[in-house]
Amino acid sequence: xxxxxxxxxxxxxxxxxxxxxxRGRIGYRLPELDVEEAPLDALIPRELRxxxxxxxxxxxxxxxxxxxxxxxxxxxxxxxxxxxxLGSCTMKYNPRLNERIARLAGFADLHPLTPEEDxxxxxxxxxxxxxxxxxxxxxxxxxxxxxxxxxxxxTGIMMIRAFLDARDGKRHGRSVMIIPDSAHGTNPASxxxxxxxxxxxxxxxxxxxxLDQLRELCATGDVAGLMLTNPNTxxxxxxxxxxxxxxxxxxxxxxxxxxxxxxxxxxxARPGDMGVDVIHLNLHKTFSTPHGGGGPGSGPxxxxxxxxxxxxxxxxxRDGDRFRLDYDRPHSIGRVKAFxxxxxxxxxxxxxxxTHGPDGLREATETAVLNARYLAHHLASDYxxxxxxxxxxxxxxxxxxxxxxxxxxxxxxxxxxxxxFHPPTIYFPLIVQGAMLIEPTESVGRExxxxxxxxxxxxxxxxxxxxxxxxxxxxxxxxxxxxxxSAARRPxxxxxxxx
Amino acid sequence: xxxxxPEDLHYSKDHEWIRxxxxxxxxxxxxxxxxxxxxxxxxxxPRVGDxxxxxxxxxxxxxxxxxxxxxxxxxGEVIEVNESLQDEPEKVNADPYGEGWMIRIRLxxxxxxxxxxxxxxxxxxxxxxIE
Numbered sequence: 142x143x144x145x146x147x148x149x150x151x152x153x154x155x156x157x158x159x160x161x162x163x164r165g166r167i168g169y170r171l172p173e174l175d176v177e178e179a180p181l182d183a184l185i186p187r188e189l190r191x192x193x194x195x196x197x198x199x200x201x202x203x204x205x206x207x208x209x210x211x212x213x214x215x216x217x218x219x220x221x222x223x224x225x226x227l228g229s230c231t232m233k234y235n236p237r238l239n240e241r242i243a244r245l246a247g248f249a250d251l252h253p254l255t256p257e258e259d260x261x262x263x264x265x266x267x268x269x270x271x272x273x274x275x276x277x278x279x280x281x282x283x284x285x286x287x288x289x290x291x292x293x294x295x296t297g298i299m300m301i302r303a304f305l306d307a308r309d310g311k312r313h314g315r316s317v318m319i320i321p322d323s324a325h326g327t328n329p330a331s332x333x334x335x336x337x338x339x340x341x342x343x344x345x346x347x348x349x350x351x352l353d354q355l356r357e358l359c360a361t362g363d364v365a366g367l368m369l370t371n372p373n374t375x376x377x378x379x380x381x382x383x384x385x386x387x388x389x390x391x392x393x394x395x396x397x398x399x400x401x402x403x404x405x406x407x408x409x410a411r412p413g414d415m416g417v418d419v420i421h422l423n424l425h426k427t428f429s430t431p432h433g434g435g436g437p438g439s440g441p442x443x444x445x446x447x448x449x450x451x452x453x454x455x456x457x458x459r460d461g462d463r464f465r466l467d468y469d470r471p472h473s474i475g476r477v478k479a480f481x482x483x484x485x486x487x488x489x490x491x492x493x494x495x496t497h498g499p500d501g502l503r504e505a506t507e508t509a510v511l512n513a514r515y516l517a518h519h520l521a522s523d524y525x526x527x528x529x530x531x532x533x534x535x536x537x538x539x540x541x542x543x544x545x546x547x548x549x550x551x552x553x554x555x556x557x558x559x560x561x562f563h564p565p566t567i568y569f570p571l572i573v574q575g576a577m578l579i580e581p582t583e584s585v586g587r588e589x590x591x592x593x594x595x596x597x598x599x600x601x602x603x604x605x606x607x608x609x610x611x612x613x614x615x616x617x618x619x620x621x622x623x624x625x626x627s628a629a630r631r632p633x634x635x636x637x638x639x640x
Numbered sequence: 641x642x643x644x645x646p647e648d649l650h651y652s653k654d655h656e657w658i659r660x661x662x663x664x665x666x667x668x669x670x671x672x673x674x675x676x677x678x679x680x681x682x683x684x685x686p687r688v689g690d691x692x693x694x695x696x697x698x699x700x701x702x703x704x705x706x707x708x709x710x711x712x713x714x715x716g717e718v719i720e721v722n723e724s725l726q727d728e729p730e731k732v733n734a735d736p737y738g739e740g741w742m743i744r745i746r747l748x749x750x751x752x753x754x755x756x757x758x759x760x761x762x763x764x765x766x767x768x769x770i771e
Contacts, residue, residue, distance in 0.1 A: 326707065551705075568705040574676070574769075625704040626679030630729065 154619065158199045158209050159636050168203040216619065218563045219434070224585050224593055228535045228566035228578025229325070229374055231404045231426030232433070233509075238496060239429060239489035248488055253480040257465050264464035267457045267481060270491045274443055277494075277502075278400075278420055279413025282449030284456065285441045285482040290401060291327040292477065293421025293440025294368070298335040299474045300419055300444060300451040301366050301395045307451075307472060315365040315394070319358050321350055323375055323570040328368045328399060337365055344572055348375045348528035350385060359392035370399040371412070374570040374578070376513065376532040378405070386416025395419065395448075403427040404582065405510055405534035408503030412443075419444040428490035439486035453477045508583035509534040512590060516579055519594045523601035527573050535580035537573055548604040548611045550575040555622065556603070556614035560596035643672035643766060646737055650753055651762035652713035654695075657737065660753060664719065668741040669701065669710060669732065672766045677703040680732045683725040685742055691717045694752055698743065701732065714752040716745030 181190070201209075218225070225232035243249065251263055271283035287293035298318070305315050318332035322341050329339045340358055343351045350369065358364065367389045371379045379385060386396045398412050398420040404427045406412075412420045424439035425432040432438070444452065454473040455466035466481075497505060510533050517526065517536040524538040540550040554564035554577070566578040581590060603611050615621055649657040655673035658665040674680065682702040692698045697709035698718070722741050725731060732740035747753070757765060 571706055571708070626681055626730070629679075629681035629702075629704060 155209065155212055157636055158201065158206070159197075159638075161201055161205055161209065162199040164200060166200045166202055166205075168201060168206060217434075220432075220584075223561065223563070224581065224589050225563045226565045226579045226581050226593070227563065228376070228537070228580040229401055229569070230432065230566065231401075231423070231534075231580060231582055232563075233404070233426075233429055233582040234584035235429055235431050235489075236493065236496070239492045242492045243485045243488045249485075253484075261464055263484065264457050264466070266491055267484070267487055268459055268464050270487050270494070271441075271457065273491070273494045274422060274441055277407055277411070278403075278422070278443040279411030280417070280420060280443035281413075281446055282444040282452050283441055284452045284477075285439065285484075285487050286453045286476070286478045287421060287440040287442055288478050288483055289425070289436065289438030290399075290421060290423045290440045291331060292438075293423075293442050294327055294331040294397070294399060295334060296440075296442045296453060296474070296477050297397050297419040297421055297444070298331050298337070298366075298368075299477075300442070300448055301397060302335055302337075303451045303472065303474050304395065304448055305365055309393075314363055317358070317361070317363045318365055319355065319367045319389075319394075321369065321373065322572050323373050324368065324370060325374065325399060325401060328370075332368060342367075344373075344375070348377045348530060349373070349379055349381065352381060352384065352388070355385065355388055359388050359394065362392075364389065364392045364394040366395040366397055366418075368397045368399060369417075370402055371415070372402045372405045372533040372535075374402075375528055375537050375573070376402075376405075376535040376578070376580075377528060377530050378533050382415045382417075390416065401426060402534065405506065407506045408499060409506055413445065419448055424486050424490040429493040430486040430489040437483045437486065439483045439490070441482070455481070457481070505583045506534075509581075512581040512583060512585055513579070515587075515590055516581060516594065520597055523598050524577070527576075534582070535578055537570070538577045538579070539573055540575035540577070543601065543604040543611075544575060546604050546608045548608045550577055552611045552614060553577065553597075553600055553604070556600045556611045557596060558615040559617045560599070562593060562596060643670065643675055644737075645671070645759045645763050645766075647759045649737070649759065650713065650756035651759070651765075652711065652756055653765060654711045654713075655766075656711060656713045658713050658753070658756065659737075660747070660750075663750065664744055664746050665714065665716065665753075666741050666744050667698075667713065668736055670762070671736050674733050674736045674740070677701060677705065677708060679704050680729045683729045683732060683742070685721045685725065686718050688718050688721060691715075691748075692745070694755075701729075710742065712745070713756055714745075715748045717748065718743050719746050720744035 220232050220234060248263060251260060267285055274283050275281045287296045305313055316338050317340050318337035319340050319342050320328045321344060323344050332339050342355050342358060345351050371382055373379055389396050395418040396416060398417040400420045400422040403422055407427060419442060421440045421442050424430045425436050430439060450470060450472035451474055453476055454470050455468045456470060458465060458467045513532050513534050513536050517532050525541040527537060527539055540553060543553060550567045554567045557564045568576055569578055570576055600611060649659050651657050655670045656667055657670050658667050680701050680703045685699045692712040693715045694712055696712050698712045699710045700707050701710060721743050
């Protein structure tokens, strides 16, 4: 059969840069000294110097380095290659305009310790992005400090803790954070690290939070709050979100929303209007800043007026037409990151928001949801969906039908690589056996969606007719299946010459 | 591959088994559980002396797919832990009812055993779960 491939693979293997090292080879040449030579001991004390002449550091030429890393980069798959349907990750296109703005010398070369009066433009960027995020979420207090999603989560949970301590006194005994069984693993981790005990609320057969169980869990008087993703990780909108917030609030708790799935809501629905108290956003998901490859990420926290005093310091505030850093916030949880967050990401996100405008943002949301529903519709004949409700920006399927032929989710994901696509998120959410969570985002056109659908259907046919072909995939990559179990059980984390 | 379900054990709906020996019980995860999890790469277990109520999470297993909690089928105090799983978590895959055992507890209420599933009931339960 003929495969339609979206990306080529370089088939040769590549030595480690350490193995390319040749003694004495260097990648630089220094000019003649034009000052008097001084003894090294007079310049750098001996105890501060390493005495092994950089033993073990690869000795290579510049071209060796460039070619080595360029070749390695071709083994990668990136959003600039094609559709990257990792559910819950919102791998959307990173507009080139964002990159151009972020590289403007006035921003890119600005030192973070520049005095306020000489950094007015940068402070204005932070302030204006805060204002836009406040409008988009319906939550007026914003901090751009958190470096990524889980960091934003923990910041939000620390704020809830500080708020409860201030409201109810330190011995309030509110020790429980309620988290749905469909949540991202970072949610219980953030709650646990902030000193809360996690209790799990189950998902109903319809794929939504079980309100009866939530009421029971809230009846014990020790509830600090609820951490909820909306739409949830099954791609379904929690229709009863107002009631959910009311139940938690009546019990004296606060509602934290994981904003990972905001790409389904921007411009159409605001967490603040739903009753949410604090949310983090992922600028590297919803607002088109680079995701993966080190990003870096950015996970701003947005909160209600009541929680605002607890936001990290410094806050960026406006006095007339001047902007300044405000450290005088006695209730603040303190600083959560050096300086002011990943500022380059704030610039890109602001560029994204301003170039789209309100109508453009609404349209992006609409297209993201439409694309997911298009996939849900066209794949329904070949793959089973565990929940029937129309999905929002992502859709979950299972391997139930294919499993009868011994073909499982991992095999389907690996086979997709042969068709030139990055696989979707697999085996998450944990409550769906053999889950495939597919999020196309708005960045994919109809043609590529159709190509993806055709690939998935073709794999479903292969699973029926030639299951071994799928089970042994991928067939067109440099190497096929990695031994993930050995890599996790007995990892080799350091190269040594004798290896 | 159909999961093996030994006759002489009691089972929980969370896929743990318990082998009752006097007033103690040995606990592990079932063959079906290890098959669903895939290659297990790390096992986190409690300390001797820790106590758990029935349905409390007493530890977790990490496979190449995900981390899952392991629940105590009945209440009790941990009196022995299978330390060898630290270095050889693969025993849980290879021999879930033998060398892959996890903890031994002193039962605080032996009558709780009656609420668990028999081998036949557990077999029905996993068959329904698959279908």
